[in-house]
Amino acid sequence: MKYMINNSKFCSGFLIAALLIFINFGCTKNFEKYNTSNLSVSVDMASAFKHIMMAPVNFSGGGDPNSYQVQQNLSADAFSGYHMCAHFGAPNNMTYALNPGWNGEMFKVGYLDGMRYVSLIKNMGVDTKYPAAWAVAQIMQIECMHRVTDYYGPIPYSHAGPLENGQTGSVYDSQQDVYNEFFLQLDTIVTNLKAFISSGQKLPFDFSTMDLIYGNNPSNEFQNWLSYANSLRLRLAIRISNVDPATAKIQGEKALDPNNGGVLTDNSQIVQVQIPAGNFSNPLVAIAKNWVQTNIGASIQCYMTGYKDPRIGKYMDTCSNVAKYGKYRGIRVGTNPQPNESAYSGYSTINFKDGATPSFNLQTPVVLMTTAEVYFLRAEAALRNWSNAGGTADQLYEQGVQTSFNQWNAGSATTYLNDNTSVPDAYNDPLDAGNNASSPSSITVKWDDNASNEQKLERIITQKWIANFPEGMEGWTEFRRTGYPKLFPVVINSSGGTINTAVQIRRIPFSQDEYTLNNAEVIKAIQLLSTPADNGGTRLWWDTGKPNF
Amino acid sequence: MKLSIILLLISCLRVSANTYSQKLNLTLKNASFSQAFSAIEQKTRFRILYSDDLLPENTVNVEVRNEPLTNVLNHILYGSNLTYKVLDNKVIVISRTDAKFQAKTISGTVTDTSGNPLSGVSVMVKGTSKGTVTNAAGVYSIDVPDNNVTLVFVYVGYTIQEIPVNGDTVDVSLIPLEAAAGNDVVVTALGIKRSERDLTYSTQQIGGDELTRVKHTNLINSLNGKVAGLTINANGSGVGGSSKVVLRGSKSLLGNNQALYVIDGIPMNNNTTNQPSTGFGGTTSYDGGDPISNLNPDDIESITVLKGASASALYGGAGGNGVILITTKSGKNGKTQINFSSGATLNKIAYKPDFQNSYGQSLTTDGKGIDSTSIYSWGNPTSNSQDNLSQFFQTGNDFTNSISLSSGSKIAQSYFSYANTTSRGIEPGNKLQRNNFNFKEIGHFLNDKLTVDVNTNYITQNIDNSPNAGFYFNPLTGLYLFPRGRNIAQYKSMYEVPDVATGVPVQNWFDITPENDGSLQFGDDIQQNPWWIINRNTNALQRNRLILNAIVKYDFSSWFNLQARGSIDRINDIYDQKLYATTNPVVSGSNGKYYYSNGVSTQKYGDLIGNFNFSINNSVKITGLVGTSINDSKTVGRFYGSSGSVGLYYPNVFTLQNTITDPATTQDMPENHLQVQSVFASANIAYKDELYLDVTGRNDWSSSLSNTKDGYSFFYPSIGANALLNKIFKMPQSISLAKVRASYAEVGLAPLPYQSNPPIATIGSGGNASLNNTSPATALAPQKTKSWEIGTQWRFLGDRLGLDFTYYNTNTRNQTIQINQSVPTFYGNGYVIAGNIRNRGVELTINYDLISSSDFKWNTAVNYSFNQNKVLELAPGITQSILTGSGNGAQYVSMVKVGGSLGDIYGNVLQKDAQGRILIDSVSKSPIPTSADTSLLGNPNPKWQLGWNNNFTYKNFSLSFLVDGQFGGKVMSVTQQVMDGYGVSAITGAARSAGGVKINGAYQNGTPVTSVDAEKWYTTVGNRNGVAGEYMYSATVVRLREISLGYSLPIKSSVIKALKFSVIGSNLVYFYKKAPFDPGLTMSTGNGFSGVDIFMPPATRNFGLSLNATF
Secondary structure, eight states: OOOOOOOOHHHHHHHHHHHHHHHTTTGGGGGHHHHHHHHHOOHHHHHHHHHHHHHHTTOOOOOSOOIIIIIITHHHHHHHHSEOOOOOSSGGGGGTOOOOHHHHHHHHHHIIIIHHHHHHHHHHHHHOOOHHHHHHHHHHHHHHHHHHHHHHBBBBOOOOOSSSTTTSOOBBHHHHHHHHHHHHHHHHHHHHHHHHHHHTTOOOOGGGOOTTTTOOGGGHHHHHHHHHHHHOOOOOOOOTTTOOHHHHHHHHHHHGGGTTTOOOOGGOEEEEEEESSSSSSOOHHHIIIHHHHHEHHHHHHHHHTTTOTTHHHHBBBBSSHHHOSSSSSOOOOOOOTTTOOHHTTSSSBBBSSSSOSSSTTOOOOOEEOOOOOHHHHHHHHHHOOTTTSSSHHHHHHHEEEEEEEETOOOOHHHHHTTSSSSSOOOOOTTTOOOBBBBOOOOOOOOOTTTTTTTHHHHHHHHHHHHHHOOOOOHHHHHHHOOOSSOOOSSSSSOOOSSSOOTTTOOOOOOOOOOOOHHHHHHHHHHOOOOOOOOTTSSOOOTTTOOOOO | OOOOOHHHHHHHOOOHHHHHOEEEEEEOOOOEEEHHHHHHHHHSSEEEEEGGSSSSSSSSEEEEEEEEEEHHHHHHHHTSSEEEEEEEEEEEEEEEEOOOOOOOEEEEEETTTTOOOOOOEEETTTTTTOOOOOTTSSSEEESSSTTOOOOEEEEEEEEEEEEESSSOOOOOOOSSSSGGGGOOEEGGGEEEEEEEEGOOOOOOEEEEHHHHOOOOGGGGGGTTTSSTTTEEEEEOOTTTTEEEEEEESOOSSSSOOOOOEEEETTOOOOOOOOOOTTTTTTTTTTOOOOOGGGGGGEHHHEEEEEEEHHHHHHOOOOGGGGGEEEEEOOOBBBOOOEEEEEEEEEEEEEEOOOOOOOOOOOOOSSSSSSSSTTTOOSSSBOSSOOOOOOHHOOOOEEEEEEEEEEESSSSSSEEEEEEEEEOSSSSSSSSEEEEEEEEEEEETTTTTTEEEEEEEEEEEEEEEOOOOSSSSSSSSHHHHHSSSSSSOHHHHTTTTOOTTTHHHHHHHHEEEEEESSOEEEESSSOOOHHHHHHHHHEEEEEEEEEEEEEEEEEEEETTTTEEEEEEEEEEEEEEEEEEEEEOOOTSOTTEEEEEEEEEEEEEEEEEEEEEEEEESSSEEEEEEEEEEEEEEEEEEEESSSSTTOOOOOOOTTTTSTTTTHHHHHHHOOOEEEEEEEEEEHHHEEEETEEEEEEEEEEEEEEEEGSSSSTOOOEEEEEEEEEEEEEHHHHOTTTTEEEEEEEEEEEEEEEEOOOOOOSSSSEEOGGOOOOSSSSSSTTTOOOEEEEEEEEEEEEEEEEEETEEEEEEEEEEEEEEEEEEOOGGGGGGGEEEEEEEEEEEEEEEEEEEEEEEESSEEEEOOOOOOOOOOOEEEEOSSSEEEEEEESSSSSSSSSEEEEEOOOOOOEEEOBBBBOTSSSEETTTTTSOOOOOOSSEEEOOSSSSSSEEEEEEEEETTTEEHHHEEEEEEOOEEEEEHHHHHHHTOOHHHHHHHHTTTTTEEEEEESSSSSEEOOHHHHHHHHHTTTTTTTTGEEEEEOOOEEEEEEEEEEEOOOOOOOOOEEEEEEEEEEEEEEESSSSOTTTTTOOOSTTTTTESSSSOOOEEEEEEEEEEO
């Protein structure tokens, strides 16, 4: 049977269609709610402060130490001679085949875990409402970002953050400009902290609960931050002492000026980040203990065994098989671990297992600056005749060593400091004689006033390097600035000729992502390098390659 | 009484042609017969002669337009005891003289040849225009004047049948016009049945028997090799694993590329379940099993594959990847039937890696003896090597039993089924248990105008010890890498040993050595004792799923009906993994670890659709619909204890109380709430059954587009046409169908939830909030797939030979591309909308009933498809987009570059000199890899596919087999690479025996090198961090996919109606396979990890028996 169209039926059809459409409208009012994640929160001030404190040696993400491993452990920690990873085969970073996937991490952490949180703190109005807390945030920014510039050289600093109108990419500052900006910021920091301390005021909230560094000592909390700020200024001033001696002296003396509040002098003031509650752990320990992916480096082992350093048992574990590998054995940087990959993990590790109370466990605070380091900085300041060093170079040197011994509960350093015969050991690798190397240096521990300034500096830096263990970034950076301590070079150099084996690696190439995402600016940044070559062989601004005096 | 002249001049009685050409319009309501006759007289030149006392008392209703007079008269006199004769311009109404005359009602059921009810069949009384149509159960009833009439049954796609009435019931079984697909009624979008002949796009239908002949635990795998343009890759995750099902190539970078499943017109919840996301494997890197695999194949009537976007525009964005329409079985009117089906299959591994048997475990560094903890086999010659694999793998099996009961009356039909599936995998401990309950009830109310159809499915499924691919928790790493020449049996019998101090059992494996302090040192992060893993790294996945569908349909008139449908599909997955103390510390805490997740994914769907059909005149018919739908999907759930090495307070106590919890390890899952509301309309215009035009339009409002600048709403249309040339033009008799078709469609797909509005921050470890690194993408817009296809379909030799050819071209634009951002801007990544990915290709199916005698039949079918995928554009300034990043356990990256294809595998290669010789380092005497994973190594997708299906029947015997092949493409074997690096593979043994690896190489100074020490070579190119470029293999594989031999017992019993036994086999023979694994397997059904094997379990050969009985 056929049915005919007539107007009323057509109309009813459309009516129904219109009805259906009508049903549909007005139901989208919940769409924004649906499209908002149930997991979304906003960041509070405590989270932001804790985050920025955990960022310089990054464990701010909690969980596994993936970020720190590529931020530092597979580069600076190995290049400093402290640590070595016997995995990932060869070539890799540790044989100078620089892995772009790893080496962008320091950059990423600097901005996403460092500066971004400081900017968030500023957006909360902390800079105007609580200048002392803002000073803390800025100290952490400098702590975080000096590592970034000391890694790559030029970095976006004054223009970091969301792009401003008309900007097409983040502009890089030269390393000199970055350092000068640090010093300016430190001026504000010190002014704010001094004003706060002298005013006797209290913050209207309990800052110590969000302060992972000095929060456990609330009565001296901001005084300690002030000492840290001055010590940080001293570290940065010493860093540029060769390339820009005038600025270095001004800044160094400003740091040492007692009117500015003083530097770190006591081990209670060590800049160390407490591991907060939650699934956080000291990332180095986690890699060593849980992952079995980092062992002791050959250099630190040979210096300490050579010097019969009493701290060695605090620093490192004995080998899993002492008869086979010896009591302490490190792995030489740039070794091809295969086919002995598993055997190498039986070499010494940081001390997390043997001994009655191992020095390292997953909750061990992460040290960013030791008090001993500050004594060694002052020793160098004295050597450079800066005023207010507070002692002679030899006094400060010996105080530095003793302070470090105290830090590690290693007793008196007197015998150690009087040893004028022991030199670093040669390196022997029981698994592969191809890795063997002769003693890297003839420098001894005992201070020699008749030695040349260069030798004195080697002594200071060598002991500073031992005292700074296990934090490899400062160790590698100061090695690059001064050439000390004399470290074993890589066994295998896979840099394709860009890095001289003897001179060793000087920097890390710019983040590979920047070439695709911020190309114009990174190309300009290359011109800001000492030579316009973005590779590991190019020296940074403060790395003059000239004698230190 | 009025007297009238009655003239009876029979001999002169002639039906004037004029009479029939006289057409009239007439509308009468409750008119008496005399009123009706006078009305006709006024409108025609005929005089109607009748006797008053003959006229019945009742009244008539007439509404006709442009109908011949005879029809009008038939209509008026219908059911009365009157008839008429025509003489010139006179109509003489006379009384029937037939004594047997008796008006009566005939009813019956119309089915197809397999007994399925056909609804909408028109049933007419021959010679009249009186007719009716069958309802959803295929039932009709019609009043006829007497027993001397013939009923005519007409249904699109079936031969017209004329059946003389004999008795009160006329049941008919309609025979399809063609045995092959040509005129089959296919289920199309929204459950609408249409003749395939009318369609303007390409479809392919697979009957239920094709699905159950050789059963697979995941029924979708039964389609493999049978559908042109469909690529199925099964996850290598053992029983209950999911499958990647892609039609006409992958289209989306970040979105889902899987076909949409639609059950009885309602989209199924097809949320991609958990899939391995890293080559390492690990706690959360398991295959959750896809929703389609849960269904009972015996419940399925047929599957229709709508390949292109045209067909699926009515399903919205999710249909843009093609649609697989599943029609389930229902009860049948007047037919009570019990069906029992039982199958048993044995599964054996189809291949093993090749091992070397000549060299043993590596020596200590001083070379004095075997290093018993060395994980390498680069040692001295040995003759002790054994077949370790046979100690481990077992014969898997599947037992499937299902029973269905169906019965029905005119007003209600019921179908109930229960199926039980029990399987065990080839790895010990891997088991599956599944129970399917299905109840479907169809009821008809209000004189068949109202139909209510309710379908309930409840599924429980437990999978134990689903094998994890990748390095961790995978027994195969330890099994394959076990040093040659050593006896693995001791580690099988004692996979753990008691620890003297603690009493807690300790894992026993050759590379585990106790330290001085009693802790364990593991020689290798990627291996453990295989029996430890299956007994002490156990996992279990429990699924409970409920699917409830209800359809209410009301026929307002025969030209318009309104239907409302609602469905809820709720999947609850509980997964747990128990890792005992002394599991490798890289993946577990020292006291063990417990991971538990419990998630519910719910999809709610509702629609309201008005269907209409009418004719404008005899030539033009219009059918169509307008509708609205809402689809809401959401996941809620939690998990505990996922992160790396965070573990338990007390060893081996697997409770949440004992789990060290933290926001990093204990989380609510993102809800990913997505709601799409739509209105749509479709019209199909048919002209004389020769030309067809399809037009659809749809507008979606998607919640995932909130927070974007262009808003929620987007529209997309499609249009298609086809012409039946054999009707338009005169063609030789041998051509029974000649059709050309063309269509164009756009499909919009909303982005994923939260992409436009990523969380500002989330709570991380210790309750600290951490900022999100992803910038909000306010410029997001729906992905747009624009596709066109042209095709032609021909049938010859009385439909015995059929051919269908399609060419298609698809461009998918507005892709959501994840990009990294320059981090000094304070964001790490974000999304841009850009890109253009093209898929184009051809599909060809040929179907031939070679022999079609009554005893012996042979049908053969070939399907061929070719697809070319090309990335034409990415975002401006973006040259690549990474799908699987580096650091995934191998020197491998899956990334997309402009000019490349989705799925491209990149990796490192060996450095070569200018002459193409392999560079050998003159100091280390080893080859030199490039450092970056940036060389294009290949693409795993086949270039073309061919399937050849054959069915023979001889009397009660039937034999069918399917051979299929995938040709072209390259896959990567990290398994082989690691085995080579460890020195356990046959090739490393052969190279050692031959004195080195023969190469065309040179030192850096140009001195030629012809041979490299085997160990130096394979420890450089092998291992996880070796040279990926050396481990690419042809993905071409040709196999005997399925074979079955069946015998139907000739049954004369009144109880048993049919009984059939079959012997079945699947994946029995690889006619061609060069890769060391089956390239048809995949580690993940997501977009990454295609074509990469990282210690996947081998594919299996399957043999079995099946029994099918109908009572």
